[in-house]
Amino acid sequence: MAHRKSPARIAKDARVAHLHGLAARNAASPAVPWDALAELESRLVGRIVLPSDPNYDKDRQESNHAFQAYPQIIVYCVCENDVLECLAAARKYHLWVAVRSGGHSTAGYSVNDGMVIDLSELQGVVLDPPTARVHVRPGTDFDHFNGAMNHTGWHVPTGACGNVCVGGFVQGGGYGYTSRMFGIQSDLVESFRVALASGTIVTASATENPRLYWAMRGGTGGNFGVLLQVTYRMVRLDQVWAWSIGWDAAHAAEVLELMQARYMKTGAPDALGYMMNLGFHNGSPCYMVQGMFCGSRDDGLKAIAPLLAIPSAQLLVDRMGTYPDMNNWLDDHPYSLPENLPDGICETKACGYFSRPLARADWQRLIDYFSTSPNTWSMAYLEPYGGAINRYPAKDSAFIHRDADADLVVDVFWRTPEERAQTEAWLDGFMQLAQPFLNGHVYQNYPDRRLQDFAQAYWGDAYPELQAVKALYDPTNFFRFEQSIRLP
Incomplete structure (x- = not known):
């Protein structure tokens, strides 16, 4: 030719x-x-x-x-x-x-x-069913990752947001609807392929460069090298039951008290994953949970029966399907939160881990405060832990958050400096109310520039070992940013 x-x-x-x-x-x-x-x-x-x-x-x-x-x-x-x-x-x-x-x-x-x-164009998903492995490039977003896995019967936990990519997510741990069943996403990593600052490409696994493997599962991206590929252990998951319940404001505190007592560290089956949302729907506060059950509809209904028994409960989503299809369905059902965000809007986020029980009156104070939001875009939500997340040994990776009830996340949105000052002051007030019940740690995939002691918040006692790994694999501190791991 x-x-x-x-x-x-x-x-x-x-x-x-x-x-x-x-x-x-x-x-x-x-x-x-x-x-x-x-x-x-x-x-x-x-x-x-x-x-x-x-x-x-x-x-x-x-x-x-x-x-x-x-x-x-x-x-x-x-x-x-x-x-x-x-x-x-x-x-x-x-x-x-x-x-x-x-x-x-x-x-x-x-x-x-x-x-x-x-790395957004360094994409690709290759399934290897005979070995129950899947190889994924860092710029692969979850819409593509889930789409490649759809209708195969294989699964790796991913996040709910379809345009988040693998590279950053997995290095900060990685939470999703099925994490209580199968673990934080980094728990399923078999190996990483990494380009170091020197230009050398290495494999990090339990047998090759094991300290780097330990560090990159929770040590966050941008600290040790450029992630080129992740190999995950796949698990079997054919169908899930997607569900959602809404309640009136009068019963929201009762719901949250019950959830902490029976649906986080203890009580609920591992197969039940969810997010509890406080937001605004049609301009008014709403109290809604949405999630997935890794099993049949009948078993899922049994698991959430106490939640449905609370007065004013309404089953808003009731649907079987594959994990990718139900992940997409829950984007829009029963409704999207936050509603009607303008293009180009700015966001400030804060979070912390609940590790102490709240009485119903404590929950009510948080609910009452939430209703004072300066605008109707604010959100507060809970990502429950327990199950496989908490069973994974804390010392076996840099993701240390293995003894928490749930991650509390609060988002505010603003357009102008005046709105920023107002909404961030409100956000600070919310976190101050919650502070007595938090353990002082923060999910490293939701980094916060305003943290005074970020190393303790993200990594706790694991930080000295992360510093040692940093010195070993990036001795010139080539990869650095405001909250990167410091050389010892």
Whole structure:
């Protein structure tokens, strides 16, 4: 056949020529010389985005518009060698590197003012049923991950948000509807493939680089290297029962008291996973739980019978299907929270682990306070632990949160500095009310820039070992950000 250059290669040649042209015209020099940028672009299968590019503002933007950073270079990597080329350039020109998979860091740590290594196009899911393993690239979002697993009878717990990507999620633990049954997502990791700052690619598993394997399951992304691939142990899960219950305000405190007593660390079957939501529906506070049962509808109904027995209970969702299909269904049913968020809105999040029992009056104080929200976008929700999450030995990974009832998460949304001050003051008031019942730890997948002692909050007694692993695999502190693991 006749030789023909691909359209992608033609477009790349044009970008390279443009960069060489800027060098020839002695255009204002960026952090990396124009000719060096041209050389990097030519060596990539992916592409470079610079501040002068027309789509730069879209490409630099985190999912949360509260965070505004202006990288000198964004590189979309589509293969492993692209990552190695980025690391080599960053070393040579002393660039500060941020690693981004989906851009959902709740503290804005997926971008910086240096080089962003973007992995969102490094995607792929390969199932290996004979070994009950699945190999996943870091830029794979959960819509694609779940879609690849759908109707296969195999499962790995994922988060509820479809556009969150594997790379960041798994390194912070990873909670989902089926975690009480099968564990935090990082508990199912068999191995990681990782590019270190030196440009070396290593495997981290129980037998190869075991300390790095321990650290990357909870040590959070951007600390040790660039995650290139995850291999998970799959579990069997054919169908789940999706369910949701709503109650009137008069019974919300009774519901929460019962849930903490019988549906978190103890009481409920592992097969029952859920989120308890306080939000606003049609402008008024609502009290709704939604979840999945890894089993039959009849067994699921038995598990939630005490919740349905509380006066005013309404079964709002009652549906069988595959986990991916039901995960999508629960996005919109019985309704979406928060409602009617404007485009480009900003979010502030705080969370903490409930580990002490609340009396009904304590729950009522939180409910009453929630109703004073400055706007109808605020949310408070509980992610229950127990089951397989709590049984996993805390010392066996850097995800230490194995003795908690539930993760309390509170989100507020704002558009202006005035709204920010008002909503964050309200958020602080909510967390102060909850503080006597929290254990002082914070889920590292919901990082908070405002934390005074983030290391203790995220990792507790595991932090010294994380520092030792950091010194072993990133001795120059190449991977760093405001709340990264410090060298010892």
